[in-house]
Amino acid sequence: MSKQPPISVVNKPRKTTSRKSSSPRKSRKKDASPHKKKVVKKWEIPTGLYYILMGAITVVFLSAFFYFFIRPYSYRWKPCYGLKAYGVCMPAGFHIHGIDVSHYQGNIDWQRLTQTRQSQFPIHFIFMKASEGGDYGDRVFQANFDSAKAYGFIRGAYHFYNPKTDPVRQADFFINSVKLDTGDLPPVLDIEKRGDDVRTLRRDLKIWLDKIERHYKVKPILYTSYKFKTRYLNDSIFDSYPYWIAHYYVDSVEYKGNWKFWQHTDVGTLPGIREKVDLNIFNGSLEELKCMTIR
Structure with missing residues (x-):
């Protein structure tokens, strides 16, 4: 029989889990001198x-x-110390009066408009808008133009210039739109917009004026405000043209150069016209006005 080794009891050491003693928290020392908040004083206006x-x-x-x-x-x-007519104070010292119209005035009762001839300030001449730019024709121009002649008014036609459109195209469009006869006033170029470049504007205006003068055999009239004239057209080339100066609500024209017509208000009221109307005077006599017309 084999001998079995004696059983030895071995006492295993116990595993003791030692808890780490938590180190005491370090107490934060309070700063003996805490940061003081800066107080910003707002500046107040007295x-x-x-x-x-x-x-x-x-x-x-x-x-x-x-x-x-x-x-x-x-x-x-302002109080009117002179004579009042057509709803405004009329300029003193001028005797030849006129108006200018377009589709904005609507349909005109021409028979009633002739009543102004019996007033102290009879209407002798009428300018009518004919065209604008290179393709816009005033829808009532031809009717107004024909009626003005039929009722015995001295008539004229004007073109509203667009600086962004070719001047030759604009001149051709006006020529195709307006047939002037003996006794009509010279064609008018209405220039109110400067465009992007003044030198280009002056060059193109001269192209329009020259082409129109060659066609109608008469020097065109230049319409503009006195400020526009002195700022952009103050050149001897343009001084040779007869001027129609727009200057509202003043006793006299401030433009010192030569001028033929003065548009002195845009709020006139006339018989036969429902809307407000631009009123004008001619700087001369009726005979001198007729001398300006196409022969």
């Missing part, structure tokens, strides 16, 4: 200075508003 500044701003604003929006039209509310 009450007296505030009201002075607000008053000054108000004065500047009202002055600018008056200069740009009220002053140009203050003439409407």
